[in-house]
Amino acid sequence: MKAVVLKAYGDVDALAVQDMPEPKVGPGEVKVRVTAASINPVDWKIRRGDMKSVMPVQFPTILGRDVSGEVIEVGTGVEAFEPGDRVMGLVNAxxxxxxxxxxxxxxKVPENLDLRDAAALPLVTLTGVQLIEEVVQPSQGQTLLITGALGAVGRAAVFAAKARGVKIWAGVRSSQVAEARKLGVEGVVALDDLNDVAKLPTLDAVADTVGGMALTKVLERVKHGGIVGSAVGEPKGAKEKGLTVRTFLSHTDGRRLAQLGESVAKGDLFIPIAKTFPLTEAKDAQKLAEKGGVGKVLLVN
Known part of the structure; x- marks a missing residue:
């Protein structure tokens, strides 16, 4: 089979399209002919070597955490899927x-959801929803800031927080404030404007999807003992301020993913897709995605 292979740590020139052995299905496993794969920040962070201390890889390796496609074979013991099913999944390679x-x-992908577009969903929607439901766990009526609220993970977090009856503040860049108001949240704050940050109410919790200075600026607005949940690593200075810090890595959850797919199909959750590239143009696709702020980028077969 053709695959995009990472040959060594480096820039996009470390990626190459080449023939690789086709994976074999084992007990409890499902084999899928890939329609599309999604590009995520973890892909270029692994490529650059940013994560080699926590996620080392053996070269050559195939990147890619989520895909959509058609089932072509199932292993022994698999009853939930059969050949021909349209599926999406949080995977490796x-x-x-x-x-x-x-x-x-x-x-399974809902009938009225484009199979190619479904590749954009698994990692970002599960990460955003798990950040709210399993990590921050805000209660009805509490005030919660979601950083990067217009990103794919942030949108999923907003969706999950709304279901809990939380007062949501969307943290975005100044240039995104008008767009963020369309999310239907309690308020919007420009995280790159200190005067705007100072106007935030006292926060019960923060669900962070971006890290860095954007998060550091708002820690003073979180009540003592408040929760800071992060999908991008432990924030500096949060524990020193008496805050409860919770970090996590997203995990597979086919049942919840199916529900999220239905929410996208119904229009209740929207994950924007910026552009699609052929699998053979993975270098250009990663370059575009790495710039940020463009929506999801897909590789299609």
Whole structure:
């Protein structure tokens, strides 16, 4: 099969399209012919070597955490899927023509959801929802800031927080304030404007999807003992301010992913897609995605 292979740590020139052995399906696993794969920040962070201390790889390796496609084979013991099913999943080695992953990684794609577009959903929607439901766990009526609220993970976090009856403040860049108001939240704050940050109410919690200075600026607005949940690592200075810090890595959850797919199909949750590239143009696709602020970028077979 054709796959995009990372040959060494480096820039996009470390990526190459080449023939790789096709993965074999084992017990409890599902093999899928990939329609599309999604590009995520973790992909270029691994490529650059940013994460080699926590996520080392053996070269050559295939990047890609989420895909959509059609089931072509199931392993022994698999009853939830059969050949021909349209699926999406949180996987490994997704930049390829075929992929194999455990049953729990997969969810069926709703009939009225484009199969290609479904590749944009698994990692970002599960990360955003798990950040709210499993990490921050805000209660009804509490005031919550979601940083990067217009990003794909942020949008999913907003969606999950709304379901809990939380008072949501969307943290975005100054240039995004008008767009963020369309999210239907309690308020919008420009995180790159200190005067605007100073106007924030006292926060019960922060759900952080961006990290860095954007988060550091708002810590003073969180009540003592308040929760800072992060999808991008432990924030500097939060514990020193008496805050409860919770970090996590997203995990597979086929049942929840299926529900999120239905929410997208109904229009209740929107994950913007910026552009699609052929699998053979993975270098250009990663370059675009790495610039940020462009919506999801897909690789299609």
């Amino acid at each position: 997704g930049y390829a023509e075929t992929v194999v992953a455990p049953t729990e990684a997969w969810a």
